[in-house]
Amino acid sequence: MIVEVAPTARAADQSSPAASNVPGAPTPSIHADRSITFTLKAPEARTVQVAGGDGLGAGPFPMTKDADGTWSVTTPPAVAGFHYYWFVLDGVSVNDPSSETFFGYGKETSGVEVPEPGADYYAIADVPHGEVRAKWYLSKTTGEWRRALVYTPPGYDKNPKDRYPVLILQHGSGEDETGWTRQGRAQFILDNLIASAKAAPMIVVMDRGYATRVASPAVKFGPGSPLGNAKLAFSAFEDVIIHDLIPSIDASYRTIPDREHRAMAGLSMGGMQTLFITLHHLDTFAYIGSLSGPIVPDLDSKQPLDGTHRAPFDTKTAYEGAFANPSAFNSRVKLLWLGVGTVEPEQFRTGIGEAALALEEAGVRVTYFESKGTAHEWQTWRRDLNDLVPRLFR
Amino acid sequence: MIVEVAPTARAADQSSPAASNVPGAPTPSIHADRSITFTLKAPEARTVQVAGGDGLGAGPFPMTKDADGTWSVTTPPAVAGFHYYWFVLDGVSVNDPSSETFFGYGKETSGVEVPEPGADYYAIADVPHGEVRAKWYLSKTTGEWRRALVYTPPGYDKNPKDRYPVLILQHGSGEDETGWTRQGRAQFILDNLIASAKAAPMIVVMDRGYATRVASPAVKFGPGSPLGNAKLAFSAFEDVIIHDLIPSIDASYRTIPDREHRAMAGLSMGGMQTLFITLHHLDTFAYIGSLSGPIVPDLDSKQPLDGTHRAPFDTKTAYEGAFANPSAFNSRVKLLWLGVGTVEPEQFRTGIGEAALALEEAGVRVTYFESKGTAHEWQTWRRDLNDLVPRLFR
Numbered sequence: 001m002i003v004e005v006a007p008t009a010r011a012a013d014q015s016s017p018a019a020s021n022v023p024g025a026p027t028p029s030i031h032a033d034r035s036i037t038f039t040l041k042a043p044e045a046r047t048v049q050v051a052g053g054d055g056l057g058a059g060p061f062p063m064t065k066d067a068d069g070t071w072s073v074t075t076p077p078a079v080a081g082f083h084y085y086w087f088v089l090d091g092v093s094v095n096d097p098s099s100e101t102f103f104g105y106g107k108e109t110s111g112v113e114v115p116e117p118g119a120d121y122y123a124i125a126d127v128p129h130g131e132v133r134a135k136w137y138l139s140k141t142t143g144e145w146r147r148a149l150v151y152t153p154p155g156y157d158k159n160p161k162d163r164y165p166v167l168i169l170q171h172g173s174g175e176d177e178t179g180w181t182r183q184g185r186a187q188f189i190l191d192n193l194i195a196s197a198k199a200a201p202m203i204v205v206m207d208r209g210y211a212t213r214v215a216s217p218a219v220k221f222g223p224g225s226p227l228g229n230a231k232l233a234f235s236a237f238e239d240v241i242i243h244d245l246i247p248s249i250d251a252s253y254r255t256i257p258d259r260e261h262r263a264m265a266g267l268s269m270g271g272m273q274t275l276f277i278t279l280h281h282l283d284t285f286a287y288i289g290s291l292s293g294p295i296v297p298d299l300d301s302k303q304p305l306d307g308t309h310r311a312p313f314d315t316k317t318a319y320e321g322a323f324a325n326p327s328a329f330n331s332r333v334k335l336l337w338l339g340v341g342t343v344e345p346e347q348f349r350t351g352i353g354e355a356a357l358a359l360e361e362a363g364v365r366v367t368y369f370e371s372k373g374t375a376h377e378w379q380t381w382r383r384d385l386n387d388l389v390p391r392l393f394r
Numbered sequence: 395m396i397v398e399v400a401p402t403a404r405a406a407d408q409s410s411p412a413a414s415n416v417p418g419a420p421t422p423s424i425h426a427d428r429s430i431t432f433t434l435k436a437p438e439a440r441t442v443q444v445a446g447g448d449g450l451g452a453g454p455f456p457m458t459k460d461a462d463g464t465w466s467v468t469t470p471p472a473v474a475g476f477h478y479y480w481f482v483l484d485g486v487s488v489n490d491p492s493s494e495t496f497f498g499y500g501k502e503t504s505g506v507e508v509p510e511p512g513a514d515y516y517a518i519a520d521v522p523h524g525e526v527r528a529k530w531y532l533s534k535t536t537g538e539w540r541r542a543l544v545y546t547p548p549g550y551d552k553n554p555k556d557r558y559p560v561l562i563l564q565h566g567s568g569e570d571e572t573g574w575t576r577q578g579r580a581q582f583i584l585d586n587l588i589a590s591a592k593a594a595p596m597i598v599v600m601d602r603g604y605a606t607r608v609a610s611p612a613v614k615f616g617p618g619s620p621l622g623n624a625k626l627a628f629s630a631f632e633d634v635i636i637h638d639l640i641p642s643i644d645a646s647y648r649t650i651p652d653r654e655h656r657a658m659a660g661l662s663m664g665g666m667q668t669l670f671i672t673l674h675h676l677d678t679f680a681y682i683g684s685l686s687g688p689i690v691p692d693l694d695s696k697q698p699l700d701g702t703h704r705a706p707f708d709t710k711t712a713y714e715g716a717f718a719n720p721s722a723f724n725s726r727v728k729l730l731w732l733g734v735g736t737v738e739p740e741q742f743r744t745g746i747g748e749a750a751l752a753l754e755e756a757g758v759r760v761t762y763f764e765s766k767g768t769a770h771e772w773q774t775w776r777r778d779l780n781d782l783v784p785r786l787f788r
Contacts, residue, residue: 043485094491095495097501107419132528253551
């Protein structure tokens with residue numbers, strides 16, 4: 001109810017408020033070397049730290065209090081891209097009131113956007129824009145109304161006879177259906193690729209990667225939870241995708257409803273889900289992408305779903321023998337895409353790299369993509385999407 | 395990356411986790427009498443309180459710590475509906491990691507949904523659903539890309555020749571374009587009204603109610619900011635609506651682009667903006683709704699924009715004489731709708747009630763709506779919308 005005219009905040013050293021800040025908030029502030037200044041007013045606090053995603057550095061970073069009761073710290077230069085972060089205020093992890101929050105770690109979490117010089121592929125540009133639509137659909141599998149976010153490409157409404165291929169694109173563990181458009185900026189990546197004719201116009205469907213069957217106990221995902229196996233974890237979601245989501249999308253949008261015009265990709269847990277679901281349903285999907293998805297070739301074993309307990313990748317038996325006949329696989333699958341960032345934790349890099357190598361040596365056609373210098377974070381997945389999407393439906 | 399099977403949380407007294415909780419969080423928990431239990435694990439904290447919107451009660455409510463380091467409190471019975479809230483942790487206002495956040499108070503803020511028995515008009519039901527679309531457009535006024543959220547009614551895509559009237563619907567101060575669909579559940583209110591044929595199918599456009607002209611200093615809105623006047627506060631946004639938003643919407647959607655099929659309404663600050671903009675542009679709008687909008691009849695005066703410094707409502711001079719000729723106004727304006735909750739602060743109730751009475755006595759046709767027992771909060775505005783929308787375009 002209150003209005004004032006205030007000058008735009010700008011620090012003396014020419015650092016700039018992060019694009020992820022709430023309007024008017026001067027911090028977090030990004031310096032030219034990608035170091036970041038964080039502040040929090042907390043006169044009564046005894047200790048305040050900043051902690052967050054790998055790309056922020058080795059933290060947590062202790063903050064120091066000034067005479068005014070404002071704590072601050074400037075962290076070392078960060079990896080470019082989006083990082084989750086939080087304050088640890090007298091031992092409790094809390095969000096920064098100065099930043100937007102993003103659904104990650106199973107809850108709303110502060111985020112900070114660090115620009116990457118020269119990387120404009122995920123910026124909003126003066127090109128035709130698609131829309132991102134909230135689509136509610138009733139799931140027979142779960143008995144609940146679910147929300148998917150649906151990117152429709154530029155021109156979708158203007159060309160009411162045109163039909164489009166579909167990419168189903170999934171978030172990671174602890175995230176939700178908003179991840180790809182908020183943290184990932186997928187809609188702008190698609191807009192830019194389509195505007196430059198690098199990608200075919202397509203519909204992108206982003207669903208919530210959790211599902212509990214009617215009258216079953218909830219399946220809980222998130223840091224600190226114990227082990228499971230892929231079948232237990234993902235079979236209800238598989239049914240949602242195959243029996244609820246795809247029919248609803250095909251009924252609601254002008255799709256080309258066949259396997260040659262349907263792709264699925266996902267990041268991290270979403271990559272595991274993609275391999276789990278698509279390799280069961282090659283009659284439904286012809287394009288497959290796993291972005292930093294841990295390789296879990298034995299779908300029945302009781303093993304961590306983060307790739308840390310890794311068996312050698314046996315192309316004959318992995319994923320229930322999906323790759324056992326390479327020429328049959330190659331004639332069926334138009335794209336098998338695997339990617340990882342070069343500074344991700346060892347279990348991701350080695351597991352994904354070894355699987356890609358084993359598949360290639362066995363004669364399976366696979367596209368392997370490394371994102372240089374990026375971690376198990378969204379900058380890796382933005383680059384992945386920018387590489388993957390032009391390979392679809394061509 | 396982690397998966398487990400966990401029983402659904404349920405407290406011994408049959409309280410239920412709020413619908414606004416993040417998945418799996420047992421608190422906030424709503425009791426049958428609408429009292430609410432909040433918890434926060436903070437072993438090192440010295441004091442923790444809960445505070446929030448008026449409907450939560452007179453707080454802040456001190457919490458007490460158990461042997462495990464978890465602080466908790468059960469607040470008195472709350473008003474039904476959506477309430478913003480936060481913890482005060484050693485003097486710092488922080489969000490509850492167990493709840494979704496909602497943009498309010500100029501930042502991401504925890505929210506708790508308290509059911510209202512028998513009120514199903516804002517629930518998602520098994521009826522045809524519209525979509526909520528994120529629409530980006532370039533504003534010449536501000537020089538920036540802006541995002542509007544656009545509700546398209548059920549059947550919009552299936553009937554590509556049909557054209558629809560448009561309601562522009564604005565949030566309050568400190569909120570943003572997401573407020574009406576997240577806090578307000580406007581899409582479900584519309585779906586339900588349209589399904590029961592109580593309302594005409596329509597497009598609803600929700601924009602971000604802040605604008606700064608190119609190369610001008612930012613206009614800051616939010617609690618604690620000093621005074622302004624309506625012209626200073628809202629003229630840039632007026633230009634965005636008239637010159638940028640409406641042309642973009644009319645170019646992108648199958649609207650009926652004339653005044654008889656265009657409405658504007660808003661809550662609180664959005665109500666002020668609605669009166670400010672529509673009364674300047676009766677060639678553009680035929681339907682006007684101000685929901686708990688402070689009455690600020692002198693657009694040039696330096697006065698608080700919350701209705702606290704109220705002059706008598708002179709129908710001859712208010713709003714630059716817009717009501718000076720009641721019969722001319724009545725023949726031009728199809729609906730002038732004013733509403734307020736009966737437990738809102740005095741300046742809202744009295745200001746709005748007096749204006750409605752003065753207008754009626756002067757012969758201006760006005761619809762005045764009171765929401766019984768609700769505060770300057772979203773339950774008032776949900777009810778308002780449910781009353782207002784059926785009166786549009788009929």
